[in-house]
Amino acid sequence: MGDRRHPELGSADIDVDRYGVALRYEPDPDRFSGTVTITGILAAATDRIAFDCDGPAVTSVQLDGTSAAFEHEGDELLIPLDGPRAAGEPFEVEIAFNSDIAGGDEFVDAGVFPGFRHLGVWAVNEPDGVSTWMPVNDHPTDKAAWTFDVTVPEGLTAVANGVFLGSAPAADGVTWTWGQSEPMASYLVTTLIGPYEIRDGGTSSTGVDLVHVVLDDRTDTLDPYLAVTDEQLAFFAERFGPYPFDRYGLALADSVPGLAMETQGLSLFSALDFDGSLGYVQHLLLAHELAHQWFGNAVSPAQWDDIWLNEGFATYAEWMWLDHVGLQSLDAAAEDALTALDAGGGPVRRPDELFSDVSYRGGAAALEALRRTVGDEAFMAGVRAWVQERVDSVGTTDEFVASMERISGVDLDAWEAAWLDAALLPDRLPPERIAG
Ligand SMILES: [Zn+2]
Numbered sequence: 001m002g003d004r005r006h007p008e009l010g011s012a013d014i015d016v017d018r019y020g021v022a023l024r025y026e027p028d029p030d031r032f033s034g035t036v037t038i039t040g041i042l043a044a045a046t047d048r049i050a051f052d053c054d055g056p057a058v059t060s061v062q063l064d065g066t067s068a069a070f071e072h073e074g075d076e077l078l079i080p081l082d083g084p085r086a087a088g089e090p091f092e093v094e095i096a097f098n099s100d101i102a103g104g105d106e107f108v109d110a111g112v113f114p115g116f117r118h119l120g121v122w123a124v125n126e127p128d129g130v131s132t133w134m135p136v137n138d139h140p141t142d143k144a145a146w147t148f149d150v151t152v153p154e155g156l157t158a159v160a161n162g163v164f165l166g167s168a169p170a171a172d173g174v175t176w177t178w179g180q181s182e183p184m185a186s187y188l189v190t191t192l193i194g195p196y197e198i199r200d201g202g203t204s205s206t207g208v209d210l211v212h213v214v215l216d217d218r219t220d221t222l223d224p225y226l227a228v229t230d231e232q233l234a235f236f237a238e239r240f241g242p243y244p245f246d247r248y249g250l251a252l253a254d255s256v257p258g259l260a261m262e263t264q265g266l267s268l269f270s271a272l273d274f275d276g277s278l279g280y281v282q283h284l285l286l287a288h289e290l291a292h293q294w295f296g297n298a299v300s301p302a303q304w305d306d307i308w309l310n311e312g313f314a315t316y317a318e319w320m321w322l323d324h325v326g327l328q329s330l331d332a333a334a335e336d337a338l339t340a341l342d343a344g345g346g347p348v349r350r351p352d353e354l355f356s357d358v359s360y361r362g363g364a365a366a367l368e369a370l371r372r373t374v375g376d377e378a379f380m381a382g383v384r385a386w387v388q389e390r391v392d393s394v395g396t397t398d399e400f401v402a403s404m405e406r407i408s409g410v411d412l413d414a415w416e417a418a419w420l421d422a423a424l425l426p427d428r429l430p431p432e433r434i435a436g
Contacts, residue, residue: 031100057099157195197216341362
């Protein structure tokens, strides 16, 4: 895809419409086997198709219904076509594979990890985790619809994104089926298997269908978070525009503590951090991951360098919520961020490390500086337009700045230079713009 930070990820030659994932999970040792059927069109003339495949052992490939040759070199699966094909031609590829779940460092690596109590698996797939266990065009610019049929041993539950379509007996277990019809970036795939209960949460006060996932021996721990989630859905919809998907839910996973990931339509947390208590940390994490459904999931980064458009917005939304419930003032949060970031970490729009505080609190401080520069009304109108104009798609930092200039009528060159491009953030926020 030509991503500066992750040049190995994605192929611009294809535009995937749909992934049909049929997976079997086996414990002891944790292992996946299955097929992924990928349909789409060629986005450019080519004589081969490439997928990201950094871990799975591919056993066979079918191209348009016929057994096909393939080469698996390093982290790429290459499938030669039967000759050059023109842009716009459709393709269907079915890939059979096996994946050992190695685990690794949960806070450094992306991918699938064994359950904390060794019951099933959970995953953090951002930015490139899916390609460690399944062949995929692993870049947010190629969003697609997904279906998941996941077969697990009896007694376990398999959870994926979208609507739960039911479970049915299968050979040696039970198959759980989920369907994600709205376009989704691969890094937002949920991979959650274990002793879970799927809880119908009804409909939120703003009309969003709610489906939650909780460990079956800790079902009471979910309750304190349901009212907060309902209030947050209303609070953010009022500020950012309508919630961008058909459904939402909380999944409290059997993971290490500290897990929080905005998997699409179903935010993922550690059951160890959400044990029934409701304080600053739970308010913060619930607000942050919910806000990502607008910023990151509905509108995804066109390049990984644009990560501040995800994390800066989610952090800013978290500050708005903490201010709203009286746990921390937004001004104090922004000022604390500038103090904490005085050692640098690279420009906000090109941080040294992808998931560094510059992307999170640095991006949020840049947004607060922007709000003070253009005024409250233009800022919120610009934020709503940003989501509405790019829902189910991607955006770049340049597009964001241009959009904000158009809506506010304010020249943002100075703001951009100081808050997005400088190696060090300013040490203080600009004064509030006086209305009028
Ligand atoms: Zn985040």
